[in-house]
Amino acid sequence: MTDRGAAPPGAQAGDGAILRIDHVTKRFGGLVAVDDVTFDVKKGEIFALIGPNGAGKTTLFNGITGIFPPTAGRIVFQGREITGAKPHQVAAFGIARTFQNIRLFEYMSSLDNVRLGQHCRMHAKLWDSLFKTPAEHREEQRVTDRAMELLQFVGIEQYTHIYARNLPYGSQRRLEIARALATNPALLLLDEPAAGFTPQEKVELMGLVHKIVDQGVTVFLIEHDMKVVMGVSRRIVVLDHGEKIAEGTPEQVRRDQRVIEAYLGTQH
Amino acid sequence: MKRLLSRLGSILERDPRKDPNAVVFLLLTFGVIAFPIAIQIVTRGSGSFLISQAADAGVYVLLAIGLNVVVGFAGLLDLGYAAFFAIGAYTYAFIASDHMEFTPIHQAIHIPFWIALLVGMFAAAGAGAILGAPTLRLRGDYLAIVTLGFGEIVPRLFRNASTWTSGVNGISALDTPALPIWLNGPWSGDAFAIVQNFKIIDPLAYYVIMAILVAISVVLVNNLRRSRMGRAWMAVREDEVAAAAMGVNTVGVKLLAFSIGAAFSGFAGTFYGAKLSLVSPENFGFTVSITILIMVVLGGMGNIPGVIVGALLIYYVIFNILPGLPQQASDFANSIGATSLNSPSGDWPGLAGEVQRLKYLIFGLILVLTMLLRPQGLLPSRQRAEELQKGVHEDTTIEDVNAEAT
Amino acid sequence: MVGSLKQARIAFVEAPIGRLVNLLVILAVLYVIFILAMKVVGQGPSYFLQILTFGVANGAIYALVALGYTMVYGIIELINFAHGDLFTLGGFISVFLLPIFGLDASKAGTAGIILPLLAVFIVTMLICGAINVSIERVAYRPLRRAPRLAPLITAVGMSFVLEGVMFLWKGPFNVPYPNLLPTTGFVIGGATIGVKDIFVIVVAGILMVVLALFVSRSRLGKAMRATAQDQDATELMGIDINRTIAATFFIGAVLAGAGGTIFGLYYNTMVFDLGFSAGLFAFTAAVFGGIGNIQGAALGGLLIGLITALWDGYMESTWTQVIIFAILILVLVFRPTGLLGMRVPEK
Numbered sequence A: 001m002t003d004r005g006a007a008p009p010g011a012q013a014g015d016g017a018i019l020r021i022d023h024v025t026k027r028f029g030g031l032v033a034v035d036d037v038t039f040d041v042k043k044g045e046i047f048a049l050i051g052p053n054g055a056g057k058t059t060l061f062n063g064i065t066g067i068f069p070p071t072a073g074r075i076v077f078q079g080r081e082i083t084g085a086k087p088h089q090v091a092a093f094g095i096a097r098t099f100q101n102i103r104l105f106e107y108m109s110s111l112d113n114v115r116l117g118q119h120c121r122m123h124a125k126l127w128d129s130l131f132k133t134p135a136e137h138r139e140e141q142r143v144t145d146r147a148m149e150l151l152q153f154v155g156i157e158q159y160t161h162i163y164a165r166n167l168p169y170g171s172q173r174r175l176e177i178a179r180a181l182a183t184n185p186a187l188l189l190l191d192e193p194a195a196g197f198t199p200q201e202k203v204e205l206m207g208l209v210h211k212i213v214d215q216g217v218t219v220f221l222i223e224h225d226m227k228v229v230m231g232v233s234r235r236i237v238v239l240d241h242g243e244k245i246a247e248g249t250p251e252q253v254r255r256d257q258r259v260i261e262a263y264l265g266t267q268h
Numbered sequence B: 001m002k003r004l005l006s007r008l009g010s011i012l013e014r015d016p017r018k019d020p021n022a023v024v025f026l027l028l029t030f031g032v033i034a035f036p037i038a039i040q041i042v043t044r045g046s047g048s049f050l051i052s053q054a055a056d057a058g059v060y061v062l063l064a065i066g067l068n069v070v071v072g073f074a075g076l077l078d079l080g081y082a083a084f085f086a087i088g089a090y091t092y093a094f095i096a097s098d099h100m101e102f103t104p105i106h107q108a109i110h111i112p113f114w115i116a117l118l119v120g121m122f123a124a125a126g127a128g129a130i131l132g133a134p135t136l137r138l139r140g141d142y143l144a145i146v147t148l149g150f151g152e153i154v155p156r157l158f159r160n161a162s163t164w165t166s167g168v169n170g171i172s173a174l175d176t177p178a179l180p181i182w183l184n185g186p187w188s189g190d191a192f193a194i195v196q197n198f199k200i201i202d203p204l205a206y207y208v209i210m211a212i213l214v215a216i217s218v219v220l221v222n223n224l225r226r227s228r229m230g231r232a233w234m235a236v237r238e239d240e241v242a243a244a245a246m247g248v249n250t251v252g253v254k255l256l257a258f259s260i261g262a263a264f265s266g267f268a269g270t271f272y273g274a275k276l277s278l279v280s281p282e283n284f285g286f287t288v289s290i291t292i293l294i295m296v297v298l299g300g301m302g303n304i305p306g307v308i309v310g311a312l313l314i315y316y317v318i319f320n321i322l323p324g325l326p327q328q329a330s331d332f333a334n335s336i337g338a339t340s341l342n343s344p345s346g347d348w349p350g351l352a353g354e355v356q357r358l359k360y361l362i363f364g365l366i367l368v369l370t371m372l373l374r375p376q377g378l379l380p381s382r383q384r385a386e387e388l389q390k391g392v393h394e395d396t397t398i399e400d401v402n403a404e405a406t
Numbered sequence C: 001m002v003g004s005l006k007q008a009r010i011a012f013v014e015a016p017i018g019r020l021v022n023l024l025v026i027l028a029v030l031y032v033i034f035i036l037a038m039k040v041v042g043q044g045p046s047y048f049l050q051i052l053t054f055g056v057a058n059g060a061i062y063a064l065v066a067l068g069y070t071m072v073y074g075i076i077e078l079i080n081f082a083h084g085d086l087f088t089l090g091g092f093i094s095v096f097l098l099p100i101f102g103l104d105a106s107k108a109g110t111a112g113i114i115l116p117l118l119a120v121f122i123v124t125m126l127i128c129g130a131i132n133v134s135i136e137r138v139a140y141r142p143l144r145r146a147p148r149l150a151p152l153i154t155a156v157g158m159s160f161v162l163e164g165v166m167f168l169w170k171g172p173f174n175v176p177y178p179n180l181l182p183t184t185g186f187v188i189g190g191a192t193i194g195v196k197d198i199f200v201i202v203v204a205g206i207l208m209v210v211l212a213l214f215v216s217r218s219r220l221g222k223a224m225r226a227t228a229q230d231q232d233a234t235e236l237m238g239i240d241i242n243r244t245i246a247a248t249f250f251i252g253a254v255l256a257g258a259g260g261t262i263f264g265l266y267y268n269t270m271v272f273d274l275g276f277s278a279g280l281f282a283f284t285a286a287v288f289g290g291i292g293n294i295q296g297a298a299l300g301g302l303l304i305g306l307i308t309a310l311w312d313g314y315m316e317s318t319w320t321q322v323i324i325f326a327i328l329i330l331v332l333v334f335r336p337t338g339l340l341g342m343r344v345p346e347k
């Protein structure tokens, strides 16, 4: 966690929220994709966002990461308001993400994908790059070592020099996580990391998520599959049609009447 | 030889036996050294014109290397690249000739060539930054249009603002570049001698300087490609949203690529103006921009040796083969007795004239056919080769990745 | 609790320098308009009316060409650089067809030209359409899934190919176009409004109205709009994407062919590389109006025609092109959605 700006002293003292979604609304024309949603993600937890198709989960992630800034409301990260920040600024603040429909740099090797993730933590200036200064050389070395470490961490070191597009599907998802971790985040947003996985793969992935949290990274994940989510997170927020319809522990959420309706509603 | 090969290989951090680029680099280096010697032997010492032309080709090589940073590395289409070339050349004309005496300034400026090179470079890079800063935020292909518009505006500005630029006449008698020290010898037809403040007139001197400048550029650009910046360009080219989410300031890195490209163009323009000792607004039109683009595309976008080969090849075709072709065609017609072909009648301009008219068609066909038949260019970079053959990520659905995996 | 969140909102948005630039640009534009207005007032109303007539006629031609740019961009997001050259080619083809349909200078201004001219128009438009469809089939379709740079470069190449063909055909010289239309006109308020002017405006107007009706009413028009929105979804609905895109190229070229013929009849001269700057002007018009937006293209064409005429008429015409390209850059930078907003979803 090198040069991330430390949270201002005093902010968040006591409640331990790393991310605060504060009355966030996002409209696309007439469609309200996220409707006045408020909740906190606490430092060090695995927090889950669930909801049926089109509930606005990805839209909320896009709002947090600055891809589509919210129409109204505020997003506060580590006590600092980041509403309207550019995506690269958000990454520099310490929020990394993966995408629901994998967005790797397909024609770059796995290694380069992860090295790129460290871009915003590197210091080489144009001058250093042009003349390959010793400092630049050392930095490249360090970045390469770290990338190898991360590839190993997510368990795809055998694909180090393979183009991302040629990786098996599951490994592509893992590579995306490695690339996100390379930005050295305090908060990791995972958008349906287990989509398309077999039950066995899902279990492995949950293991990886726990490993990530053990490294001191807070994880905030979206998952369709209620069963998967229940097994991994302590706290869940449920979105439906852009609205927050429930928040609480897996047990509370499971018994919530509106949640049951929302899920039954989408099945028929 | 073998040691040289491995040295070059280690510069590229790759095994030269497996890497065609190292071989191309080696051949190019060898060719650059052998060329003037071979020419002088073949033409029995009267090869100055060809050597001079080779130095001019070097200008285009520089331009192509620079445009490659923009188009090949960062994936931005710059259709007004000649504008920066013009800015570099005119900057030299302003600050290294008597011309300023005849403008409202009434004071000639004579900046030494080597400093002027930097000034021209920074002037062009500055123009690039000013143009790029607002435009690079927009959709990718808007840049193509903005640069195209800019490329049309700049030569017209130089032509219309005649109080400052003497308009269509251009500016002539620019200062001859000088070197602090130069070694005379048999190659210049003199005895061995060390000369100070040597005025560069001899084509061979231009050739040598050009070769050195190109070599330096290749090393620097290659360093860039393998750096943090190079990776960021590649990422932005592939997926801007993902790159931004990973902390890459996409506008910033695109602007950098665009400005570096402009800097190269300005640098080359300064050199070009100095060597020609003349600048005129007619030398920087759209066809120049397109010529350089063709060099990059045909050579292999993103691959430095490819782009150099493309530049040399296209230069040779445009400035050597095409100009001689009409004469050859009409000679050929005469030799087979079809002299009537050579006499103009009605819409028929005569064979020579008709062949002369082929230039546009050849330009166009090179571009279209390259993109259709060999979109990766003659010597592609590894990424580009796969990317252009298999299409971009849009057609990779989760399904076919799954299929690949099983 | 919310009180504890009171942190300084980070100023991510506009740097003050950006505002300064905006202000300077607005001042510069206002200054130019002011100078122009002074000259307009100084020269009197009849000259202004004359320039206006000329500008509208000119603008009608730009609008026809701009429609092709806007439709193709709307549907496949390709800046079809070759489109301007297709416009020129339309002029070249029609000048070739005129004698075949028995039209020459001796018939100028007589009623006998109407039917043959109509035939020339139709044949030219069909040929242009066929050529453009072939170009799309051969040069653009194979690259539809390729990186965006590829079709763009191909389009630039295609533009050179078309110019090259016309160059081979007619050489670098101005090609005379017979002056067939009546040279008479009406004098209104001291300005002469020629039959030619009216002809251009009426023909272009009819074509544009027909196009607008076609796109909004016909099945094919609906398919076009659907394809522009979302190709994959449209395909799922059982619509043939390839046919729809080909139809778009066809219609664009038909309008360009008509534009080229109208241009020839109006100006009585053409040259092989006319399409380069005319095409850029028309593209500027399309961007000005909001690319992808059909009404926008018409409006943009009209405005570009007027600006060109005003500048040519009141200021130094050597600067006209600079002005148009400057407008192009300024619009893209400050209002990339154009006047009427673009119809292209940001993907």
Ligand SMILES: Nc1ncnc2c1ncn2[C@@H]1O[C@H](COP(=O)(O)OP(=O)(O)OP(=O)(O)O)[C@@H](O)[C@H]1O
Binding pocket: A028, A031, A033, A051, A052, A053, A054, A055, A056, A057, A058, A059, A060, A100, A224
């Ligand atoms: N860029 C956009 N423009 C317009 N509408 C959008 C955009 N992105 C999302 N939407 C709409 O917002 C709504 C919420 O979409 P979102 O992708 O956030 O859902 P989700 O909860 O992630 O669903 P899923 O489980 O299918 O991923 C949907 O109706 C979607 O069509």
Ligand SMILES: [Mg+2]
Binding pocket: A057, A058, A059, A100
């Ligand atoms: Mg989603």
